[in-house]
Amino acid sequence: MMLAAVLAIPLVGSLLLWRAVGRLATALHAMTAALTLAGALAVAVTVNRGEPLAAFDGFLRADALSAWMIALIGIVSALAASEAPRYVAHAPGRFYPLFHLFVFTMLLAVSTDDVGLMWVAVEGTTLASVFLVNFERTRASLEASYKYLLICSVGIAIAFLGTVLVYFAGIQQFGDEVHALRWTTLLRLAPGLSPRVIELAFVFLVVGYGTKAGLAPMHTWLPDAHSEAPAPVSALMSGVLLSVGVYAILRFKPAVDAAAGPRFARGILLALGVLSVAVAAAFLWTSPNYKRMLAYSSVEHIGLVCLGLGFGGTLGTSGALLHIANHALAKSTGFLISGRIRAAYGSAEIADVGGLMRSMPRTGAAFLAAMLALGGLPPFGLFVSEVMIFGAGFAQGFPAVAGVSLVLLVIAFAGLLRGVHAILYGPPVRELPEEASGWRSALPVTAALALLVLTGLAWPPGLADVLDRIVAIVVP
Amino acid sequence: MTTASNLLAFLGLVVTLLIVWRQSWPARLRLFAAQSLLLAALASTVGVLAQRRGLLWVAAVVVVVKGLVIPRVLARIGAGAPVRPIAPGRSSGITLLVAGGLVVAAYVIMLPVTSSVELPTEGAIPLAFAMALIGLALCVTGRDALGHILGFLVFENGIFGLAILATYGLPGIVEAGVFLDVLVIVLIMEAVVVQVRREHDSIDVDRLRELRG
Numbered sequence: 001m002m003l004a005a006v007l008a009i010p011l012v013g014s015l016l017l018w019r020a021v022g023r024l025a026t027a028l029h030a031m032t033a034a035l036t037l038a039g040a041l042a043v044a045v046t047v048n049r050g051e052p053l054a055a056f057d058g059f060l061r062a063d064a065l066s067a068w069m070i071a072l073i074g075i076v077s078a079l080a081a082s083e084a085p086r087y088v089a090h091a092p093g094r095f096y097p098l099f100h101l102f103v104f105t106m107l108l109a110v111s112t113d114d115v116g117l118m119w120v121a122v123e124g125t126t127l128a129s130v131f132l133v134n135f136e137r138t139r140a141s142l143e144a145s146y147k148y149l150l151i152c153s154v155g156i157a158i159a160f161l162g163t164v165l166v167y168f169a170g171i172q173q174f175g176d177e178v179h180a181l182r183w184t185t186l187l188r189l190a191p192g193l194s195p196r197v198i199e200l201a202f203v204f205l206v207v208g209y210g211t212k213a214g215l216a217p218m219h220t221w222l223p224d225a226h227s228e229a230p231a232p233v234s235a236l237m238s239g240v241l242l243s244v245g246v247y248a249i250l251r252f253k254p255a256v257d258a259a260a261g262p263r264f265a266r267g268i269l270l271a272l273g274v275l276s277v278a279v280a281a282a283f284l285w286t287s288p289n290y291k292r293m294l295a296y297s298s299v300e301h302i303g304l305v306c307l308g309l310g311f312g313g314t315l316g317t318s319g320a321l322l323h324i325a326n327h328a329l330a331k332s333t334g335f336l337i338s339g340r341i342r343a344a345y346g347s348a349e350i351a352d353v354g355g356l357m358r359s360m361p362r363t364g365a366a367f368l369a370a371m372l373a374l375g376g377l378p379p380f381g382l383f384v385s386e387v388m389i390f391g392a393g394f395a396q397g398f399p400a401v402a403g404v405s406l407v408l409l410v411i412a413f414a415g416l417l418r419g420v421h422a423i424l425y426g427p428p429v430r431e432l433p434e435e436a437s438g439w440r441s442a443l444p445v446t447a448a449l450a451l452l453v454l455t456g457l458a459w460p461p462g463l464a465d466v467l468d469r470i471v472a473i474v475v476p
Numbered sequence: 477m478t479t480a481s482n483l484l485a486f487l488g489l490v491v492t493l494l495i496v497w498r499q500s501w502p503a504r505l506r507l508f509a510a511q512s513l514l515l516a517a518l519a520s521t522v523g524v525l526a527q528r529r530g531l532l533w534v535a536a537v538v539v540v541v542k543g544l545v546i547p548r549v550l551a552r553i554g555a556g557a558p559v560r561p562i563a564p565g566r567s568s569g570i571t572l573l574v575a576g577g578l579v580v581a582a583y584v585i586m587l588p589v590t591s592s593v594e595l596p597t598e599g600a601i602p603l604a605f606a607m608a609l610i611g612l613a614l615c616v617t618g619r620d621a622l623g624h625i626l627g628f629l630v631f632e633n634g635i636f637g638l639a640i641l642a643t644y645g646l647p648g649i650v651e652a653g654v655f656l657d658v659l660v661i662v663l664i665m666e667a668v669v670v671q672v673r674r675e676h677d678s679i680d681v682d683r684l685r686e687l688r689g
Binding site for chain 1 (some may be wrong): 593595601612615620621625628631639643646649654656664671672675
C-alpha cells in the first residue's frame with residue numbers, strides 16, 4: 001500500500017498541476033515534492049526494518065536496493081523542486097506537471113519487480129523529460145532535446161531487445177512460466193538459462209541502459225542535455241536519472257552472473273567504466289562551459305560506479321552503491337548552484353564568469369565545496385566511496401585496471417580544478433548586484449552538503465547494515 | 477509455420493532493403509507502411525498457428541498504429557520537405573552493400589539464439605534482426621529528421637518482429653508500453669521538427685551544430 005502511495009503522489013500531483021496556475025501551482029508543486037520526499041523516506045525505513053514491500057500481486061516490489069534508489073530519488077527531487085520556482089515563473093504550466101511526471105517514471109522504474117515494466121518506465125523517463133530539456137526553447141536547447149530523444153530512444157530500444165532475449169531464454173528453458181519477466185522469477189531460473197543467450201542479452205542491456213546511464217561511448221547526449229536543461233532538471237537527470245540506468249543494469253547482473261559466470265559481466269563493466277573515466281578526463285580539460293564540465297564529471301562518476309560493480313565483492317559493490325548516493329547529492333548541489341551562477345551572469349561559459357568568490361562569496365563558497373566533494377576530497381562522502389571502490393579493485397586482483405583508473409581520476413580532478421579556479425578566482429568580469437541571501441535559499445544546498453560530510457566522516461547508525469542488505473541482493 | 481514465418485520475414489527484409497535503395501520520401505513512407513502491414517501479417521500468422529490469441533490483438537494494433545497513424549504523422553512532418561534530398565552523386569550502391577553486410581552480421585550475432593532452441597520460427601529470427609540492424613544504420617546515417625525517424629521506426633519494427641518470432645508475444649503490459657512508446661516518440665518528434673523548422677527554416681538537422689566540446 002505504502003509503495004503504491006509513493007508512486008501515486010507524484011502522479012496525482014502531476015495531473016493536478018496541468019490545471020493549476022499562479023500561486024496555487026507553486027504551492028501544489030511544493031506540497032507534491034514534500035509528500036514525495038516523506039513517502040520515499042518512509043518506504044526506505046520500512047523496507048530496511050523488515051521484509052521487502054510488495055503491491056498488486058508482487059507487480060510492484062521494493063527490496064533494499066529499490067528502497068535505496070527510492071530514497072535517493074525522493075531526496076534529489078526535493079532538492080531540485082526547492083530551486084524550481086526561480087526558473088519557471090514565466091511558464092509554470094510547462095514545467096511542474098512534467099517535473100513530477102519525470103519523478104514518477106523514475107520511481108516506477110526502481111519499484112517494480114517486472115523487468116518489462118521497468119523498461120517501459122525507463123523509456124517513460126525520456127518522454128517525460130524531453131520537453132523539460134527544451135524548456136527554455138532556445139536553439140541550443142532544441143538541439144539538445146532532439147539529440148536526447150533520438151539517442152536515448154535508440155538506446156532504450158536496444159535494451160528492449162535485451163529484455164526480449166532474457167524472456168526468450170526463460171520461456172525456452174522453463175516453458176510458459178507466467179512470471180518469466182519478473183525479476184524474482186528470473187533470479188530463481190537463472191542458473192538453468194542458456195549462458196550464450198544471456199550473454200548476448202546482457203550486451204544489449206548494457207548498451208541500452210548504459211545509454212541512459214551516460215556510459216561512454218554512449219554518453220554523447222548527456223553533456224548537451226545536462227547543460228541546456230534548466231538547473232533543477234539537470235540536477236534530477238545527473239543526480240538520479242543516470243543512476244536509474246545503472247540500477248537497471250544492476251538488476252540483471254546477478255542473473256547474468258548465475259547463468260554465465262561472473263567474468264562476463266565484470267569484463268564489460270570494467271571496460272566501460274575505464275573508458276567513461278578516460279573520456280571524462282579528456283573533456284574536463286577542454287570544456288569551455290561550466291555546466292558541460294559538470295556533465296562530464298557525471299560521466300566520470302558513473303564510470304567509477306561501474307568500476308565498483310565490476311570489481312564486485314562486498315567492498316566494491318557497497319562502494320559503488322554509496323558512490324551513487326554521494327554523487328547524487330554532490331552533483332545535484334553542483335547543478336543547482338551553477339544554475340544560480342548562470343542566472344546572475346547570464347552565461348554558462350567559464351570565460352564569462354570570473355571572480356565569483358569576490359562578487360558572490362556565499363554562492364562561491366558553496367560551489368567550491370560541491371566541486372571539492374566531486375573531486376573526491378575528504379571530508380566529503382565521495383572520498384570514502386572512491387577509497388572503497390579502488391580498495392576493492394586492488395583486493396580483487398585488478399591492480400592494473402584500478403591503477404590506470406586512478407591516474408585518469410587524478411587527470412580528471414585536475415581538469416575540474418582548473419575550471420573551478422578560473423570561475424572562482426579569475427579576474428572579476430563585472431560588477432553584480434547583491435546576491436540573494438536568507439536561510440531559505442541556503443537551506444537545501446547546506447543540507448545536501450551536510451549529508452555528504454556525514455557519509456564522509458561518520459556514518460549514521462544503520463547505514464552499514466543497509467549497504468550489507470543491498471550487497472546481499474546484488475551479490476548473492 | 478516455418479514456411480509462412482520465413483516468407484513474411486524475408487519479405488520484410490526485402491522491403492527494408494527497398495527503403496535503403498529508394499531516395500524519394502513518399503516512396504519510403506509507403507514502403508514503411510507496407511513493412512508494418514507485413515509485421516501485422518506475421519503476428520497474426522504466428523498467433524493463429526501457435527494458438528496465441530493475444531497476437532491477433534497485437535496485429536490489429538500494429539495495423540492501426542504503425543500502418544495508419546504513424547505514416548500519417550510522418551507524412552505531416554514531411555509535408556514541405558523536398559521529395560528527394562538534393563545530394564548529387566550519391567547513389568544507394570554503397571549503402572546497399574553495407575546493408576548486405578549487416579544481413580550476414582545478423583546471422584552471426586543471432587547464432588547463440590538460433591542454435592539454442594528448436595523453434596519452427598527460428599529461421600526467420602536472423603532476418604528480423606537484420607531488419608533491425610539496417611534500421612539502426614539508416615537512423616545513424618540519416619541526413620535529416622525524417623531519415624532519423626524512419627530509421628528508428630524500421631529498427632523498432634525489426635526488434636518487434638524478432639520478439640514475435642522468438643517469444644510468440646510478450647506480456648500484455650510490455651506490448652502496450654511498446655506501442656505507446658513508439659507513438660509518443662513520433663508525436664514528440666513531430667513537435668520538435670516543427671520547432672526546428674520554425675527556427676532554422678529547414679528540417680536538415682545538419683544545421684543543429686551549436687553544441688560542441
